[in-house]
Amino acid sequence: MQNSKHRKIELSSQKGQSLTEFAIALPILILLLFSVIQFGIIFNNYVTLTDATRAGARKAAVSRQLANPSAATIQAVRDSASDLKQTDLNVTVTSAFTAGSDVTVTATYPYSLKLIGLPIKSGLLSSTTEERVE
DSSP states (O other), X not given: OOOTTSXXXXXXXXXXXXHHHHHHHHHHHHHHHXXXXXXXXXXXXXXXXXXXXXXXXXXXXTOTTXXXXXXXXXXXXXXXXXXXXXXXXEEEEEXXXXXXXXXXXXXXXXXXXXXXXXXXXXXXXXXXXXXXXX
């Protein structure tokens, strides 16, 4: 009669294989998850920047009667991009503000793609919108 406390160890047992595979794959999955999150944040900033330049260009197109249409345009861009860090947002407006002329609104915003705290890539997001002044 064999005691249940003294079991024979089987070398072909696969009980720990799943745990080992999971331990190997987990860091890769976590790295992939964080890279998708970082990319999503950068893409959201780009969409916000693009929308802000459109809002600024629309404001510029109808603001030629204002005392300072360029300042009103920059403020419209900043208002539309309120969830971006305002000190990092750079806005330029180019126009003569005469009826029929074009106005160009350009905004730039820095980005940095980081994984595990290490910068992978960084640069400037940029968006430009052009409208005709009414």
